[in-house]
Every structure is written in C-alpha cells, then in structure tokens.
Amino acid sequence: MATTATKPSGPVLDWSAGHGPVTGALSATTGAFALATTGAATSMPPGWALAVGAAGALGHTVAGLRMRYAGRTLATRAASWLVGAGWTTWAMATGPLTWTALGSLATIGVGIGAAARSVALYEEAREEEAYAAEQRQIAAELSAERRAIAAEWIDRIQRVCSITVRVVGVEQWATGTGYSIDAELPPGGATWSKIAAESARLSADARLPHGCTATASPGIHQGRVIIDVTTVNVLEQERTYPTDYGPLSLHTGIPWGYRTNAEEIRAYLREQCALIVGPTGSGKTNLVHSILAGFARAEDVLTWVIDLNAGSAGLPWVLPALNGEISTGDGTPVRSGIDWLAGTFDEAMTMLDVAVRVAKQRKMGYQGVLAKANTDLLPISPKIPQIMLVIDEGAEILASPDRQVRKLGEKILEVIRIARAMGIRTVLTALGATGSVLNNLMIRREAKVRVALTGGETEGMDLSKMFPGSRGLRVDQAPYKGAGFMGTPESAAALFKAWRILPNQIRDIIAATSDRHPVLDEISARAAGPAYARRWDGDRTAWMLDRTPDQPRTGSGAAGGGLDLSALRREQPAKPATAEEEMLRRFREQIDAQFGTAPDPHTPTAGGAAPPTGGGLNLSALRHEGAQESPAQRAALALLLAAGREGTGASAIARALADEYGTTRQTVVGWLKDWVKDGTAVRVGEGTKARYVHHHHHHAPEQPPES
Numbered sequence: 001m002a003t004t005a006t007k008p009s010g011p012v013l014d015w016s017a018g019h020g021p022v023t024g025a026l027s028a029t030t031g032a033f034a035l036a037t038t039g040a041a042t043s044m045p046p047g048w049a050l051a052v053g054a055a056g057a058l059g060h061t062v063a064g065l066r067m068r069y070a071g072r073t074l075a076t077r078a079a080s081w082l083v084g085a086g087w088t089t090w091a092m093a094t095g096p097l098t099w100t101a102l103g104s105l106a107t108i109g110v111g112i113g114a115a116a117r118s119v120a121l122y123e124e125a126r127e128e129e130a131y132a133a134e135q136r137q138i139a140a141e142l143s144a145e146r147r148a149i150a151a152e153w154i155d156r157i158q159r160v161c162s163i164t165v166r167v168v169g170v171e172q173w174a175t176g177t178g179y180s181i182d183a184e185l186p187p188g189g190a191t192w193s194k195i196a197a198e199s200a201r202l203s204a205d206a207r208l209p210h211g212c213t214a215t216a217s218p219g220i221h222q223g224r225v226i227i228d229v230t231t232v233n234v235l236e237q238e239r240t241y242p243t244d245y246g247p248l249s250l251h252t253g254i255p256w257g258y259r260t261n262a263e264e265i266r267a268y269l270r271e272q273c274a275l276i277v278g279p280t281g282s283g284k285t286n287l288v289h290s291i292l293a294g295f296a297r298a299e300d301v302l303t304w305v306i307d308l309n310a311g312s313a314g315l316p317w318v319l320p321a322l323n324g325e326i327s328t329g330d331g332t333p334v335r336s337g338i339d340w341l342a343g344t345f346d347e348a349m350t351m352l353d354v355a356v357r358v359a360k361q362r363k364m365g366y367q368g369v370l371a372k373a374n375t376d377l378l379p380i381s382p383k384i385p386q387i388m389l390v391i392d393e394g395a396e397i398l399a400s401p402d403r404q405v406r407k408l409g410e411k412i413l414e415v416i417r418i419a420r421a422m423g424i425r426t427v428l429t430a431l432g433a434t435g436s437v438l439n440n441l442m443i444r445r446e447a448k449v450r451v452a453l454t455g456g457e458t459e460g461m462d463l464s465k466m467f468p469g470s471r472g473l474r475v476d477q478a479p480y481k482g483a484g485f486m487g488t489p490e491s492a493a494a495l496f497k498a499w500r501i502l503p504n505q506i507r508d509i510i511a512a513t514s515d516r517h518p519v520l521d522e523i524s525a526r527a528a529g530p531a532y533a534r535r536w537d538g539d540r541t542a543w544m545l546d547r548t549p550d551q552p553r554t555g556s557g558a559a560g561g562g563l564d565l566s567a568l569r570r571e572q573p574a575k576p577a578t579a580e581e582e583m584l585r586r587f588r589e590q591i592d593a594q595f596g597t598a599p600d601p602h603t604p605t606a607g608g609a610a611p612p613t614g615g616g617l618n619l620s621a622l623r624h625e626g627a628q629e630s631p632a633q634r635a636a637l638a639l640l641l642a643a644g645r646e647g648t649g650a651s652a653i654a655r656a657l658a659d660e661y662g663t664t665r666q667t668v669v670g671w672l673k674d675w676v677k678d679g680t681a682v683r684v685g686e687g688t689k690a691r692y693v694h695h696h697h698h699h700a701p702e703q704p705p706e707s
C-alpha cells in the first residue's frame, strides 16, 4: 500500500519509484509552465514568482522530497540570478546546457523553462522523460525493500510517538547512505514537529549507528512529514575531493563538501560573501583548499588570495605552476590555480585597492550592459568573471588591534560593501573569536554563507551566533576533522563535512583547469592597471620562491627536504631562480598577450571624429590609442606626444611618472618597445642617444619601426 501511484489527480505519489531531478523538472516543461517561463525568464521579476509558484503547484514528488529546500532555493536563487538576468546571460555565455552542468533540481527547473526555446533541448528532455518512464517500470519491481522500510517506520512512529502515519513514499539515496520517508500525518492535529522532537528516540529505536540520525522536517504541506534517516556515518569517514575536475559556474554553485546523507552542498556566491570559522587543527586549511579547488574549476571566477601568514593558503596553488612542476602536453605554460596571491601587507593593500578600483570602474563601464539587461547586478560570465577574494584569517584582520592591519580590514569591508553588484565577493576565514566579526553589520548582512568547523573543539564555538535562528546544533555532533556545520541562504544550517584534498590533487586541478580560467575583462583590467598586470613580476613574487615550498610532500624534487628549510635554500642559490624567472616571464607574457590581443578600438573606420591618419596632436587620438592601457601608460603616451619631434626617452618618462604612478624605467622601456612594434612610436638614434618619437611627429618618410 505504501508506494502506490495515484496518477490522474493531484500530485503523483510514486516518487519512491525513482524520479530523478530530470523527470521532476521535465513535468515542469511539459506543462504550461514551459511557455510561461520562457517569457518570464527574460522579463525578470514576475518570472521567479511564477517559476516558484508553478514548481510548487506542480507538487511533483521529487519535488515533494526536495521541495523543502528546492522551493526556497528556487525563490532565492531565481531571485538572485534570474531576476538579475544573470542566468540568461550565463546560459548564453556557457553555450548549450548539459544535464550534468546543471547541478540541481532548481537549476534544471529554471534552466529548462528558460531554455525551452531551444527545440533541441526540449527534444532531449523528451528523451529523458521516456528513459525515466522506463526506469520507473524497473524501479516498481524493486520496491519490495522500500515497502519493508515503510512498514517498519509506521510501526516505529506508532511506538515512539503514538502517531499513526501513512507512508506515501520511500526514497533510497543514490549515495547509499540512507533514505527519506514521506508520510502523511493522521487527521486530528498531529504535526511534523511532534515527530521531529522524538528524533533521538526514533534513532535509538531504529538502532542507528553513532552519528546517524532520523530527522523529521515539514513535507509538501502541513499534513505531511519527511523523515531523513542516515544509516552510514559519513562524517566520520575520510572522503577525498571528488576526482571529477570538470567545469563549474558561479551560478550553479560551487561544491564545498557534503551533508550527512553524503549529498554535496554548494555555495552560491554571486551575491553572498562567506565566513568560515575553524580553530587550528579543525581542518580549516584543508577546507580552504577545497574551496580554492572549486573556484579554480569555475569558468567565471578569478580567485585572489590574501594570506598574511606567509601566503601558505595560496602557495600550493601557485608554486607548482611557478616552479614549472607541471607541464601541459603542448608545452604551453601552466597558469596558476589562483589569479593573484598576496602574502604581504603591501601586496594585500595593493590587491584591495585594485579590487575597489575594479568595482568602481565596472559600475561606470558596464552601465550600458546593466541598462540593457534591466538589472543592477553585473551579469557574470566567463567574459566578465567574478572576483573571489579569499582572505585567510580575514576575521582576525578585521578585529586586529594594530592600526596598520586595521586599515587593511577597512578596505576589506569597503570591498564587501560596494562590490556585490559588480561581482566581487569575499570568503573570510576566522580562527575563532567570531564575536567581534559577527557583530559587524556588514558581515552579518553580506556573509550568509557560513561554515563552522568544529573538529572536536568545543571551546569558544558559539553556533547560535554563527547560525542565528537554527536550533539543536551541537558541537559534539561533529567531532571529526573537517566536519562541522554549514548553512547558506538556500540550505539551512546542518552537519557538514569537507572533502579531504591532497597535494597531488591540487596539482592535478591546476593542470586540469589551466586553460579554463577566465581573464579579467578589459574594463576591469584597465582599472586594475599595472598593479595587477605586473603581479607576477619577480620583485613582487620573490617571497614565494624564497620560501621553500613545503608542498612537495610527495618527495618529488625536494627529496632532501628534511626540516632545515633554510639549508635547502642555501644549497641552490642561483639555479632555481633562473628557472623561476623564466616561468614568471612566461606568466607575464601570457598576461601581456591577453591584453595585447584585446580588440584595438582604434580601427580606421571606427575613429569617427578622429581622422585615422595624420591627426596631429589631438586628444581623441590619444584616447583611442590609450584605450586599453593603464592611466600610467596613457600618461606616458601623452608625454611622448608632448615631446614632439624631439622625442623623449624611457628615463625621462619614468622620472615624470614616478611620483604619481610609481612607474619604473623598466616598465616604460616595455611600453616603448610595444609602441615601436605597433607603430605608435618610432625609435631614432642609437645607444645612449636613442629617443622615441610619436608617429604623429615623425614625418621622416622611410624609417621603418624597428622591432
């Protein structure tokens, strides 16, 4: 009786027989919902209300099971990226949607609706439906075990809670670690919370292993209850980071770890910042690496890491590339797994300044895009990536008594405050002492993706502060390294465990994702300027190489590593430096190439008011030619123009720029070389007499630019 299907009216009740998210979502597309959403997806606000309404009205079974959070997920997530047109942008930018790329029921529900325009996709969905029907058939025959579970729990709930429920469905988790029971409460005023209150006794009655629970939560309406029963304690187990390093998107969420039912949990960070609390030894560093892994895999995320603790959180993501430990088959340089690493106060300050500049510039530069998309949320895509600032022990920076460090803290808060719409978000970690941080209004409001790693620590862990409004979380429920609690706006705070990520996995991910990382969009890159473009310069990364990596635990190169790191450093003074210089140079070239290949706005036809040839000293020429350059570079170009026929030299330009931009002679030499190459400038004279003349002033007819 338990798993019958009453087809024609109302909700389908046979979800126990193996509905996947696809069928759930498909029934959405097969209805009027598809039509409605097609329009709605492009016309924002009523869209998500409708989507949620339709999904709710659907009352589809899986839906039934997952709706608990899916409903909310739809609402919030749809609100955040459907309303913001982010999703459509993303869908268009990422090209054909694949089922695997769409990570959740909610995603697919919305995704199908919006993409139903695409006939091909719709056809694919029909095939999926046919397949699912077949699967249902097979599953019906497998339902004996489910029936047994249903009978057992009807008895148990009767025994323990004195409530006689009718089990509507049983779904065994694909992870094999438990099952969910969907039951109807008897008429007469029984509520799901009565069952929830008896969780411990139910677990004992069911003889569940330690760490496993039977937790009741509201069903699809108030007369229904869902009981999740875990039968395997996955928090205790060590699970390594899944080895599928396939692409991810910020919009479909980045998996951070898994729940007690072994299902992964994702962080949605388009608008949210994150806060991670974990005392030493709780597995915080490991979690940070898992998070960086997810960001590295994402096609629309650039990760900037601040770690004043000698950069140790970021180094494993940089050094393998920097040291040339990894090679791609075709000999192209491997990009580091993170886009920028600041290990010193100054570099961190530079990074935060750049972040602020980028946020402001994006606001101005993308006004047209925002207006067109009718949104104030910048549509993030691989072309306009989100910047994720990961600040290890950032909470400690915010709470620091040191004036200098506090300045850094203020900058962090500024970024959090101004950059949400413009696609810069932060992940802060904290060792503890969260009081001062959680009392900060900005953090409270903007950082709602939260993790508390307990790892057995019970001291100073105030879960009610971290997860306000959630009850019954006890630190002693997760006494394992890497385990704790995670809550997001989409998923209520509950037990969580991070995957263990091993150093060789980090290396594999760097290699696997090297050609997947986005590059900073032109508008942002211009605002970021040389401070960003030169972030891998030798003088700024010397500290990374100075510090002998503790990473190669695999014992590959640094075999004699021992503990005397300084000895190791002394042994090989010059040689690694050159190899690394080389690596750095390749990094730089790659970045330069990226900027260099940006479309040149100064095309002969596009000039408009500016005559493409012989424009003399006119400002629009200046503007056009400097369009993709930094302010310093533009200033240098202006100086070159101003120098007229006489021309000028690198030293003179550098002297003039030093105060305002801190530009070095070497940098200017680089620009001049580039300008000679592209014909902007002409080099005259030799050796110490060499000077550079802007081509507007250089009328000597037959002097080809040297290269």
Ligand SMILES: Nc1ncnc2c1ncn2[C@@H]1O[C@H](COP(=O)(O)OP(=O)(O)OP(=O)(O)O)[C@@H](O)[C@H]1O
Binding pocket: 237, 238, 239, 278, 279, 280, 281, 282, 283, 284, 285, 286, 287, 481, 482, 483, 497, 498, 499, 500, 501
């Ligand atoms: N998710 C996990 N699963 C299993 N074991 C883990 C996990 N996370 C961490 N560990 C174990 O705990 C040890 C410490 O982890 P980690 O270095 O990340 O802790 P930490 O909190 O950053 O400590 P510290 O601040 O002292 O570095 C690891 O070496 C590993 O053995």
